[in-house]
Amino acid sequence: MPRKIKPKEPAKPKLAVFKFASCDGCQLQLLDAEDALLAVANAVDIAYFVEARDRRLPGPYDVTLVEGSISTAAQIAEIKEIRRQSNYLIAIGACATAGGIQSLRNWRNVDDYINIVYANPSYIDTLATSTPISDHVKVDFELRGCPINKFQLLEVVIALLVGRQPRVPTYSVCMECKRRGTPCVMVTQGIPCLGPVTQAGCNAICPAYNRGCFGCYGPMEAPNTDALGEQLQALGASPDEIMRLFRNFSGYADAFRLASDAYEEMAL
Amino acid sequence: MPDLTPDIGAFVSIEKNELQCIFDALKKDGYTLAGPTVSNNASTPGEGAIVYDEIETVEDLPIGWTDVQGPGSYQLQRRNDNAYFGYVVGPQSWKKFLFPPQATLMTVRRENGSFVVESQAEDAPRYALIGVRGCELHALLIQDHVFLNGPYIDTHYKARREQTFVLAVNCTEPGGTCFCTSMGTGPKVGPGFDLALTELDDIFIVEIGSEVGRMVMRSVKWRPSGAFELQTKRTALAEATKSMGRTLETSDLPNLLYQNLDHPFWREVGERCLSCANCTMVCPTCFCSDILEVSELGGAASERVRVWDSCFSMNYSHVHGGNIRPRTKSRYRQWLTHKFASWIDQFGESGCVGCGRCITWCPVGIDVTESIDAIREEV
Numbered sequence: 098m099p100r101k102i103k104p105k106e107p108a109k110p111k112l113a114v115f116k117f118a119s120c121d122g123c124q125l126q127l128l129d130a131e132d133a134l135l136a137v138a139n140a141v142d143i144a145y146f147v148e149a150r151d152r153r154l155p156g157p158y159d160v161t162l163v164e165g166s167i168s169t170a171a172q173i174a175e176i177k178e179i180r181r182q183s184n185y186l187i188a189i190g191a192c193a194t195a196g197g198i199q200s201l202r203n204w205r206n207v208d209d210y211i212n213i214v215y216a217n218p219s220y221i222d223t224l225a226t227s228t229p230i231s232d233h234v235k236v237d238f239e240l241r242g243c244p245i246n247k248f249q250l251l252e253v254v255i256a257l258l259v260g261r262q263p264r265v266p267t268y269s270v271c272m273e274c275k276r277r278g279t280p281c282v283m284v285t286q287g288i289p290c291l292g293p294v295t296q297a298g299c300n301a302i303c304p305a306y307n308r309g310c311f312g313c314y315g316p317m318e319a320p321n322t323d324a325l326g327e328q329l330q331a332l333g334a335s336p337d338e339i340m341r342l343f344r345n346f347s348g349y350a351d352a353f354r355l356a357s358d359a360y361e362e363m364a365l
Numbered sequence: 366m367p368d369l370t371p372d373i374g375a376f377v378s379i380e381k382n383e384l385q386c387i388f389d390a391l392k393k394d395g396y397t398l399a400g401p402t403v404s405n406n407a408s409t410p411g412e413g414a415i416v417y418d419e420i421e422t423v424e425d426l427p428i429g430w431t432d433v434q435g436p437g438s439y440q441l442q443r444r445n446d447n448a449y450f451g452y453v454v455g456p457q458s459w460k461k462f463l464f465p466p467q468a469t470l471m472t473v474r475r476e477n478g479s480f481v482v483e484s485q486a487e488d489a490p491r492y493a494l495i496g497v498r499g500c501e502l503h504a505l506l507i508q509d510h511v512f513l514n515g516p517y518i519d520t521h522y523k524a525r526r527e528q529t530f531v532l533a534v535n536c537t538e539p540g541g542t543c544f545c546t547s548m549g550t551g552p553k554v555g556p557g558f559d560l561a562l563t564e565l566d567d568i569f570i571v572e573i574g575s576e577v578g579r580m581v582m583r584s585v586k587w588r589p590s591g592a593f594e595l596q597t598k599r600t601a602l603a604e605a606t607k608s609m610g611r612t613l614e615t616s617d618l619p620n621l622l623y624q625n626l627d628h629p630f631w632r633e634v635g636e637r638c639l640s641c642a643n644c645t646m647v648c649p650t651c652f653c654s655d656i657l658e659v660s661e662l663g664g665a666a667s668e669r670v671r672v673w674d675s676c677f678s679m680n681y682s683h684v685h686g687g688n689i690r691p692r693t694k695s696r697y698r699q700w701l702t703h704k705f706a707s708w709i710d711q712f713g714e715s716g717c718v719g720c721g722r723c724i725t726w727c728p729v730g731i732d733v734t735e736s737i738d739a740i741r742e743e744v
């Protein structure tokens with residue numbers, strides 16, 4: 098990635114944080130970074146971050162973090178404008194990188210949901226789909242997870258400031274699971290786990306609490322969903338269960354979407 | 366006869382509860398005990414696994430537990446006796462203590478317009494490894510060759526390894542994925558231990574392997590082993606040698622693999638393999654790592670951190686201009702040929718000790734012994 102962020106001296110690089118369809122959980126990871134947050138505030142000029150402060154400076158911004166998926170027509174215009182104002186645009190979280198849990202609507206008729214969920218459906222103005230930021234504008238870097246990991250976020254910010262490659266691995270969750278020393282829940286208990294096809298970054302939290310990974314970091318670099326699906330079936334999971342496992346927080350990401358579609362067909 | 370110390374090479378017998386005295390003596394000598402224990406989340410039989418962790422007393426050992434292992438499957442079960450070592454190897458290996466999954470190698474700090482480098486190796490922990498199996502002791506020696514021989518010595522490994530005490534255990538009940546007999550590494554432990562136990566019904570036979578081991582026995586109640594006890598031990602080990610869960614024909618092994626780099630098997634296994642790297646993480650000889658610069662935000666300091674990496678991760682084979690092993694089949698081929706062939710060219714011995722971990726902990730149960738059989742078949 099890195100062309101080093103060089104703002105006009107003596108100003109500090111301007112950082113902006115924007116949100117689209119999302120729960121705020123990823124932005125909160127930045128606030129949750131506590132000690133480091135002060136250092137971040139020292140190193141950059143937080144120009145736009147509604148969750149943290151009232152001040153809203155206009156662009157252009159040196160680094161822009163974007164949370165959330167695109168789910169209305171207005172948001173399409175907005176993200177395009179943000180792109181124009183941003184030197185470096187980073188999509189953060191499962192919503193921004195894969196469409197999020199709300200992309201479940203992409204498989205159904207959104208009007209059916211609207212009628213069930215809202216008392217006055219006529220107030221709702223939405224697109225039929227929830228899609229990742231990269232479907233609409235060029236994204237310079239994607240940080241995965243639901244929510245993202247605050248250490249990974251800091252790493253990306255630090256890497257940008259220094260002008261080096263961010264250290265964000267694309268291998269499997271299993272690597273972190275084994276380094277952490279967790280006995281594999283799939284091998285010991287037959288619990289379905291998406292760890293082998295999911296990108297690392299969370300430090301394999303879920304297996305450490307004795308549950309399978311549900312793939313919130315999205316597909317890893319070489320996701321063999323066919324072979325894992327076969328193993329899940331051998332362990333007794335039904336095609337419907339496997340479909341639901343893949344179609345989750347990062348379910349609209351290519352490899353998981355294709356796998357869930359295949360199992361949906363099989364379940365019919 | 367506490368004032369006498371047994372000779373190196375001697376076999377002595379101790380009551381089972383005397384094992385605690387060995388632990389106490391080791392602790393008194395400043396060792397941290399690292400040994401097998403049932404993992405925390407194993408509240409009910411069938412969950413969790415036997416892992417290696419820091420332990421205090423014999424109570425921490427998985428007394429009365431066993432493991433049932435097969436390709437992609439491991440089950441913790443209750444035994445119907447109170448054997449101390451009635452199980453084989455689990456998902457972890459001793460490398461986690463000597464070559465930790467994540468370790469800070471050095472710190473660089475800005476100071477007065479220059480910088481200072483601090484090595485982190487000084488206060489290396491002093492481990493007594495409890496319950497090291499034949500295959501595992503062999504794996505330790507293999508990692509010694511990797512890290513300590515040749516022009517570049519790994520000082521971090523060296524600092525830990527030099528002061529390691531090894532309490533080995535002979536295996537009398539091999540597991541479902543064990544094949545140490547084929548690899549010549551077990552079930553009887555080879556040289557390199559300080560003390561080696563063989564568990565019989567109500568006693569341990571202790572073989573004295575080193576001067577340090579001999580000294581530890583000063584504070585333990587022992588007696589020379591009787592002929593019948595030694596015979597029982599020999600019979601048990603001879604039985605174990607013949608009851609491996611797996612076997613592997615090793616003859617002509619490097620050539621077999623080198624001559625079959627285009628065998629159709631690689632494509633087949635490439636379709637089943639998840640490239641998840643579990644096999645390399647659990648393998649007691651795998652030594653690949655990545656070095657990370659973890660810099661502070663203000664740029665005042667940076668840590669150099671080493672983490673376990675794997676030939677299954679893409680970045681690992683990314684060199685200038687691209688990836689030399691972009692497909693899963695080529696990464697699996699790299700793993701298998703390194704373990705069983707090019708390791709021999711590199712270090713003069715096989716990189717596999719036959720512990721079976723990669724078979725058990727592969728989520729889809731890919732079995733190295735079957736892989737080699739498959740390649741052998743159509744030759």
Ligand code: SF4
Binds near residue numbers: 283292304
């Ligand atoms: S529990 Fe899941 S993430 Fe951990 S090693 Fe097993 S399959 Fe991989």
Ligand code: SF4
Binds near residue numbers: 295296299311
């Ligand atoms: S283990 Fe899987 S589901 Fe759990 S936090 Fe990590 S990536 Fe998300």
Ligand code: SF4
Binds near residue numbers: 453454539
């Ligand atoms: S491979 Fe051999 S030495 Fe290793 S645990 Fe199994 S029986 Fe014991």
Ligand code: SF4
Binds near residue numbers: 648716723
């Ligand atoms: S290759 Fe497999 S069987 Fe051989 S030493 Fe490694 S983990 Fe054990």
Ligand code: SF4
Binds near residue numbers: 643645731
């Ligand atoms: S052989 Fe098994 S454990 Fe190893 S990378 Fe392939 S699927 Fe994972």
